[in-house]
Amino acid sequence: MTQQALPSGLGDAPRAGRVVRLPGVYRPQEDTHLLAAAMRREGIRAGMDVLDLCTGSGALALHAARLGARVTAVDISRRAVASARLNTVLARLPVTVRRGDLLHALPGRTFDAVVSNPPYVPAPGLTARGRRAARSWDAGLDGRMVLDRICDGALAALRPGGLLLLVQSGLSRPDETVGRLSGAGLDVSVTDRVTIPLGPVTRGRSAWLRARGLLPVHQDGEELVVIRARKR
Numbered sequence: 767m768t769q770q771a772l773p774s775g776l777g778d779a780p781r782a783g784r785v786v787r788l789p790g791v792y793r794p795q796e797d798t799h800l801l802a803a804a805m806r807r808e809g810i811r812a813g814m815d816v817l818d819l820c821t822g823s824g825a826l827a828l829h830a831a832r833l834g835a836r837v838t839a840v841d842i843s844r845r846a847v848a849s850a851r852l853n854t855v856l857a858r859l860p861v862t863v864r865r866g867d868l869l870h871a872l873p874g875r876t877f878d879a880v881v882s883n884p885p886y887v888p889a890p891g892l893t894a895r896g897r898r899a900a901r902s903w904d905a906g907l908d909g910r911m912v913l914d915r916i917c918d919g920a921l922a923a924l925r926p927g928g929l930l931l932l933v934q935s936g937l938s939r940p941d942e943t944v945g946r947l948s949g950a951g952l953d954v955s956v957t958d959r960v961t962i963p964l965g966p967v968t969r970g971r972s973a974w975l976r977a978r979g980l981l982p983v984h985q986d987g988e989e990l991v992v993i994r995a996r997k998r
Contacts, residue, residue: 831857882931917946940991
């Protein structure tokens, strides 16, 4: 996840009003809206079983439920789970919210679609420790601490013809995500790319990102991408 402002005209935001969040739970932002637009375009609809991994406040799970899907949402954060459950009650939508570690929360379950806006920002050391909010975006030295685990478990979590929609930053090597998913036997493409200004998190560590070669010297924006993978 990231901390920038969404350019105008960038797709559909999740419908209905604001979500409530306990302190430290990620606020829906531009990556949320980008993935929500992709969900609508890709045909998330009634009759589908959808899993929202790293649900945070539950905004994308609620979006899928409003599109008619049967939705399960998972997060490892107790505060995120509490926030998502409260938002499902307030929205009067039948979303099942579970606390757990990614797909380990639902062993053996399969879905028609899995959507995820996971932590993906490269971080110097374990900067998330002791900072609740940072757990929503910090993802290890290369930003792939959670992404790789989702890629490795996606095939088993999808039913035949099932769809994975994943949003991430260009700083965390989308080509590696494409390669891992393709290597697992999924049909993969990048469906959306948008460049946004560096926000406070990435701007604050821009020197470190440049030193690691993750942010080109003259680049002052961050690319967000949506990756689509389909099980044959």
